[in-house]
Amino acid sequence: MDQYLLTLWNTVSSGNIKQEKIAEVLQLSPKQTARNIQKWGAQGWLIFTPGKGRGNVSKLQWMKDVEEIYEEQLMMMIEDESVEISSKYLLFDWSTDSKLRLMNKFRSKLGYVQKANEIDKLIIPRRYPLLTMHPLKAAEIHSANMVVNVFNRLVTVDEKGVIYPELAHSWDECSTKLRLYLKKDVKFHDGSILIAEDVVDCLEKLRRDVHFKDLWEPVKEIKVVAPLILDIYFPTGCSYCLQMLGTINSSIYKENKGQVFGTGAFYAENTHDLKTTLFAFKDYFQERPLLDEVEFVQVPKDFDIVYRSSTQEKGKDTVEVESDSGFGVVIMNTYRKSDIQRKEVRDYLHYIISKHRHDIARVHSRAMPNDKSCLIGQDQNYTVPKVKCPTFTGTLIMKLVNYTEQTTHWLKEIFDAEGVPVEIKWIPFEDSVTKSEKNQQVDLFVHGEVFEMNQNFSFYQFLNNGYSPLANILKTDNKLTKYLNEYAHTPFPEWTTLNLKVEKALLESSTMIPLYYEKRQIPFSVDLMNISIKHFGYVDFSKLWVRPQLE
Secondary structure, three states, X not given: OOHHHHHHHOOOOOEEOOHXXXXXXXXXXXXXXXXXXXHHHHOOOEEEEOOOOOOOOOEEEEOOOHHHHXXXXXXXXXXXXXXXXXXXXXXXXXXXXXHHHHHHHHHOOOEEEEOOOOOEEEEEEEOOOOOOOOOOOOOOHHHHHHHHXXXXXXXEEOOOOOEEEOOEEEEEEOOOEEEEEEOOOOEOOOOOEOOHHHHHHHHHHHHHOOOOOOOOOOOOEEEEEEOOEEEEEOOOOOOOHHHHHOOHHHOEOEEEOOEEEOOOOEEEEEEEOOEEEEEEOOOOOOOOOOOOEEEEEEOOOOOOOOEOEOOOOOOOOEEEEEEEEEEEEEEEOOXXXXXXXXXXXXXXXXXXXXXXXXXXXXXXXXEEEOOOOOOOOXXXXXXXXXXXXXXXXXXXXXXXXXXXXXXXXXHHHHHHHOOOOEEEEEOOHHHHHHOHHHHOOOOEEEEEEOOOOOHHHHHHHHHHOOOOOOHHHHHOOHHHHHHHHHHHHOOHHHHHHHHHHHHHHHHHOOOEEEEEEEEEEEEEEOOEEOOOEOHHHOEOOOOOEEOOOOO
């Protein structure tokens, strides 16, 4: 099947048309377009008659119903082939009706599958390609969710901030040092045994990484004491060292011949843009996953994400499991040399946003207006003062990425109506995550953030992580820099107060403006068992299973 041919069928009817117009529709060069037209003509799909002489227009005549033939082919492919093979064709430019029929057919192939050799497999649709599975590079929730399943941390930290053993079974902590004792006979996915040297190697790479060096600044030395014992030194104190070791970026891994191996419940193979497969690690040092395989396949962005089992009868009930999906804020690049540097401009934008924030659900159905705090359960009790529209000396640039598209356009409409000169600059999602300089080329943007587990430490990460859009802004503000330096010496139980103080300063300077809370409702078929929510509000695949149907 030819994606360009289907696009042309659904865009251009039989009749007069210039070849330049066909090239524009297909976004191909004139030479590529000419070659494709010649090929499709030879295959009998169409007849293209070039216009000869001045004023004579070329003519296209369709000879076959491309979409009808392609739809029939794909229906058979979905039935007979693996979802990996058929899923890529769903991404073609189908008409609405054809796409609906195809997605309904494809949906029946997803969910829990028990193979003849009694392998339990869960097939899950995903809307976006996987960017990375490397712990140091995982800067958005889809990659982070994979890291959680493939790698382990030394400790784990729950929502309340309680610390539990993971790769380390015990630890001794004082004001300047942390000693960790590793579990015995923990295997990497390549079969090698975890030792303290592996851990030190990982943590040294992490603390020297440009994105995490500020977070790890209090740590001055990490060294092996014995094969299963290591020490972490922080001479001036580090109140959050254990919490830091529980984050996904602190996952322990081993690199060998270009491959990255973890110790997690699953290992990954056959990973590419269209599919990622996780296999249960049979030598996992904790409880073995109840599923044998979890396969993620690429689907169109409008595909509904439902966790089904293949044994689920058509029309059978699903249950929705709700989890927190983070919050949205508007961030102002205060260091940028434009009108956004002027506090009266930021204050006016802050006032406008607060005036219209209640209407956010009109364009974002899962969003709840947030005028309280980014920290759930807290309230800044901050009243935004009414201010007059300032004089603008230029047009403000607002970033747009795919996941904030509707919210960004909604905000632009509001700014236009309130007399704010603003234009939109589209930036690819991957660039907005991995290339901080792209964020520095705009004045403001909507940012969505999802906390990992414990919100007190996650908020500090949000401020100080090199991937955070706030990190460079805070470095230019002496008051906020002073606040950041307090974290290392503030006992962790007192961090809520410190976090609220920092957030209040961001509010008062109109640097970060809360916009919405977001909840995620994940539908599961009722025969999927042991559903529990883990990091970033995602389901824990290592616990999931389907009750077998016995005859």
